[in-house]
Structures are given as structure tokens and as C-alpha cells.
Amino acid sequence: MVNPELPTAVDDSPEWGSRNLDLDAYLARIGYDGPRDNSSETLRRLHRAHMSTVCFENIDIALGRKVSVDLESIERKVVRAGRGGYCYESNLLFAAALDRFGFPVLRLLSRIREGDRKRRFRSHTCLLVRADGEVWLADPGYGYAGLIEPIPWREGAVTTVADWTWRLVVDEGHWVLQVLRTGDWFDLYAFRPERQFAVDYQAAHYISSTRPGSPFVGQLVVQRGTEKARYLLRNNVLVTEYPDGREDREELSPADVVSVLRDVFELPLTEEDEQLLLRFLARF
Numbered sequence: 001m002v003n004p005e006l007p008t009a010v011d012d013s014p015e016w017g018s019r020n021l022d023l024d025a026y027l028a029r030i031g032y033d034g035p036r037d038n039s040s041e042t043l044r045r046l047h048r049a050h051m052s053t054v055c056f057e058n059i060d061i062a063l064g065r066k067v068s069v070d071l072e073s074i075e076r077k078v079v080r081a082g083r084g085g086y087c088y089e090s091n092l093l094f095a096a097a098l099d100r101f102g103f104p105v106l107r108l109l110s111r112i113r114e115g116d117r118k119r120r121f122r123s124h125t126c127l128l129v130r131a132d133g134e135v136w137l138a139d140p141g142y143g144y145a146g147l148i149e150p151i152p153w154r155e156g157a158v159t160t161v162a163d164w165t166w167r168l169v170v171d172e173g174h175w176v177l178q179v180l181r182t183g184d185w186f187d188l189y190a191f192r193p194e195r196q197f198a199v200d201y202q203a204a205h206y207i208s209s210t211r212p213g214s215p216f217v218g219q220l221v222v223q224r225g226t227e228k229a230r231y232l233l234r235n236n237v238l239v240t241e242y243p244d245g246r247e248d249r250e251e252l253s254p255a256d257v258v259s260v261l262r263d264v265f266e267l268p269l270t271e272e273d274e275q276l277l278l279r280f281l282a283r284f
Helices: 023-030 040-053 071-080 087-101 198-210 254-263 271-281
Strands: 105-112 124-131 134-138 158-161 164-171 174-181 184-191 221-225 230-234 237-241 247-251
Touching: 023 040, 023 071, 023 087, 040 087, 040 124, 040 134, 071 087, 087 105, 087 124, 087 198, 105 198, 124 184, 164 184, 230 254, 254 271
Parallel strands: none
Antiparallel strands: 105 124, 105 184, 124 134, 158 164, 164 174, 174 184, 221 230, 230 237, 237 247
């Protein structure tokens, strides 16, 4: 089912703004100082560095602030201010950096499953990237259970990093990324290799960040995955998942949430951020 023609060329069209990215500042932000080539090893190292330093977070959306997904706005927030972002922000930034490295990238939209087959609208962004003659699924912006390193875009491909394992399968014409959890495969999301454009992300982002009932509107969601643990904060509840299947669940005070954001998720918060978060969290 793999189309060997996708992707084939670097997409540096003006709509993505990749040429304007301050690449040195971005690489300093993620702590990458390796080769600047378009090899699969460089892709792996970039993916790991980005995933390890740019956490998934929707603080601005939860607080009712306007969030933009043009590259200039993303760079100002994630690179300059040291914040994280949700998938559109994180993966579009990563894609722009890959453009600058010379990787052919296909930007996609996928349907979140999170363990069930309920049909949801396409609300998550992921990437197909060509390196060393092979196509890889890259996605450092998914969050707590997301890929630490890219996985080959092949049916049945399996990749293991530390004690976490992922697999790609095909289900009714969709590619599905799964994660191994307590001995069973758990669907994360499903996608088709259909090229998306900046306007598609603007529309999906608008719905995700403003629609009542969106999982990102009216609640705080912050996620981070590491080799040793996965962290999922939803409002005042922190869930920590371990490779052996254990889970810790802790209800936090508003002040403790702010501390966790700084210490566990390594997010720099301004005084205004802290005060608004304390007020927001007081309702839970």
C-alpha cells in the first residue's frame, strides 16, 4: 500500500514560511548540534530532540487566548519563549525545520482514535518524511504516547525505543499508529497519505481551539513522553504511566499544578500565566 512517490521533493513553498525560520535558534531550542544533512540518522536525532524538549500543551487555548498556527507565531511562542504547543504548532514547526534540512515532507491530517474506532474529524497533524530512500512516519507533537523516533512507513512496521513499542497497521484503507500497552495494541490515530495545505490546518485549528466540546477548549491539557514515563495532565489530575503498565493518578491543588508545569513539563510561565492559571484551576 506504500506509494513510493510520496513524498519526493522538498516543499519550500511560501505558504509554509520555512525559509523564514531561524534555524539556528530552533536547533538551540531543542538542543541539537549534530549534522545538518537529510539522512535517516539525522531525522531520528532531530525527532528525538524535538519530542524531548517541546511538550504538548494548550495553556493559551485553555486561558482563552488567541492562538495562531502561522510559522512566525509558532516560532515566537515555542522557539523564542520556550513554550510548548499542541500538535499543529509542534509538528508544523518540526516540518519547517525538516524543509530547511532538505527532507521531502508530506504534511497530513489524521483522525484521533485513542483506543476506539469512533469516527472523528481529522484533527491531528503528522508527517511522512523521505530519508535514505525510505519513507518514515514522523510525529514529535502527539503528546504523552507519541513516537520518540520515526517509524518506517510500512504495513506491520514495529519500532521500540527504551521500553515503549509502536506499530503501523492498515485498517479499511487507513494507516493506524498503535502503541503497545499492557500487552495489547492500542490505536492512537488513523490517517491517509493525502497532502494538506496551510488552509486545511487553519480550519482544523480553528475548530480544535474554539468549538465547544473540543477536548482543548475549557480545559487544560499538557502531555509529555520520555523513555521512563509518560505524563498526562488534564486540569488538576496528573496521570503518570510506566512501561510495565503501572499508572499513578494524583489530584493536585492549583498551586501544585503550576509547580508541575514548571518542574515536570519544564514550561517557563510568566507571572501573568501563573495568576490566570490559578484562577482557571480554582473551578476544579
